[in-house]
Amino acid sequence: MRLLSFLVLIIFLNSCNKNGDSQRNLKINEVAFSEFNTNHLEYIEIYNPNQSKITIDSISVLINKKKYVIDSVDSIDGNKTIFTYLKIAITDPELNIELLVNGRKTDVFKWHNKKSTPYLGRYPDGSKLIVSMTSRSLGKTNNESKIKLFKPKFNLESGLYDEYKTLFIRPEYTNTPLYYTLDGSTPTSNSMLFTDSLVIKNNSTIKARFIIDHHKSPIKHLSLFIGENTTLPIVSIIVDNKSFWNDTIGIMQKGLAAEDQFPYKGANYWKKIQLPSYIEYFDQEKKIILSEKSKIKIHGNYSIVEPIKSLRIKANNKNGVFDFNPFEANGSNNFSELILRNSGQDALKLHFRDAFIHNYVNEMLNVDIQRAQPVIVFINGDYYGLLNLRERYNETFFEQKHGKEQTYNLLKLWGVPIIGDDQEYIKIREEVKEIHENQGSPRSVLQYFDILNWIDYYIIETYTANLDWIPNNTMYWSSNQTNKWRYLLNDLDASMNSKNDTMYKKDMFTWIFNNSPSKEFAVFMRDTVVKNKFITRYMDLLNTIFKPNDIIYSARNYQKKIEHEIPRLLKNYSLNNKLNSDTEIIDYWQTNNVEPFHDFLNKRPAFMKNQLKNQFKLGAIKNIHILSSFPYHFNSLELDSNFSGEYYTGMNYKISVDTIKNPKFSHFKINGKDIFQNPFSFKLIDNIEISIITN
Structure with missing residues (x-):
């Protein structure tokens, strides 16, 4: 009898233990807030993860330490759920729910930011993992629910x-x-x-x-x-390291199919492979102003064999554009593509020749340019180098600068289409060729070009003595509204003493008339009006923006922006530790690159004046001095103060004052003689002084 009683007691205790274990296994499986107000808790789902039914004497929840009793629940079938509708206001950002069954805590459900989503649940059913969901399960298993996983958030931002x-x-x-x-x-x-x-x-x-x-x-x-103290903006690129750097498949490498001889055709970097990437841009104040999905590829022609290569970054977000302002100069803030340029043939030398001249002539010439900003580039956190962030000539560039209502043609070289087609231009090119061969008049082809743009373009190319030009690096565009072809400034890395220290003497006119494969300049110069405008405009610019002191001053300012980064750049790519200190490296860079560049800027104007004089058989060079305290026009220039410049005798020049904007204007005094004509044109014979007289 005692044995039987003992066995019954064991069975009873075992049953109690099993029931207690089951009770402790009950889970808060899902909670739902109002989708219109995440401060209002609407219901809680309780789940029995066991196969068998569980009997319940009492059940309640502690919500942020406040107890709520759940009535009318005496059991939960195995693998089933029950709902309790609460409609409780919870203002605390954190949610902490404890489940009490028969007076015991069986589960805790915690979430630290309930405003992030109205629906929370365990995935899979009954597990420890709590996730946000896109909708309520409504009694169905969470295992089939669509989980809403938010982007991770850390205590630190980029x-x-x-x-x-x-x-x-x-x-x-x-x-x-x-x-x-x-x-x-x-x-x-x-x-x-x-x-x-x-x-x-x-x-x-x-x-x-x-x-x-x-x-x-x-x-x-x-x-x-960490501890990065550059004063330049930073570009951070995140891209798969293997796809970018791996010796076999990396787009930066030769790979397995490269030819043995320069330029190593077949190399990975010639294959135009585009990789998914992510770009972040920190401005000079180190504020992040761009953080976007992107695509990256190697950019450039023969400069891609350099160890530091140019990179093209394409927007890969839903709008297809980067919307930010990385440039100091005015212009669009929308870019579908940007270039991180290695300075081309100038890479690891002066390293800013092309970037500087684009920025310098911006808004002073009738030629579109690619704005530039020196930046430090990191790939996956590793230093890549000092590059120049540049705009790219593409459809977005033209739409932003010249209007979306137009359609555009963009060509390069002899007429290779980048945007649109080349049919119209090919006909013009053939017509120019025919005129040159038959000694004909250029009037029929001049109508197809924006002459002011054409003049400024040929001035900047000849002034800089660009040795990698025509047809190389020529780009030009037209639209269906203007039907005029306009040149773009492109790639002046092989100019301004880049190849040798005597390029300032280079006679571009002899070359362009006699040796250039393009006969366009020779044909256009047959027109007297165009020729005189070209010569006068050239002298206007030599007397203003190309004056040695002015352009060298601006060049030094650009130099100062990057000078402190030159040692790190050259240590990584070219010096092979021949020099020890940063000071030695900067001295080396200045002696071998900066000084020859400044020498060109200082000496080039005098040589250009003599070359113009000899090529076009012009008169003597005399001085024109203008005294004024308010705005006026002289030839192609808009001036607002005293001016002094050198010009050729025997040519006509013009001065004028806008009397609507300047009603106090009275007349001109030229070498002491009163002149009441406005505008006033004159032929230069000798040195001349012009005073603008007010009432």
């Missing part, structure tokens, strides 16, 4: 930091598996699992995403720079 930092995931996301990479590759469930924290001691880029089964969150990109 930026520059003085010392090492510790990276934490935001608390509301700590219960979700977070995978990350440091090499620019896309995180998978095989990547590193973010556990507690990550100490960032060096420049690093991070790609991180939540992954649950086949569910993946958007990727969070971080660019973290």
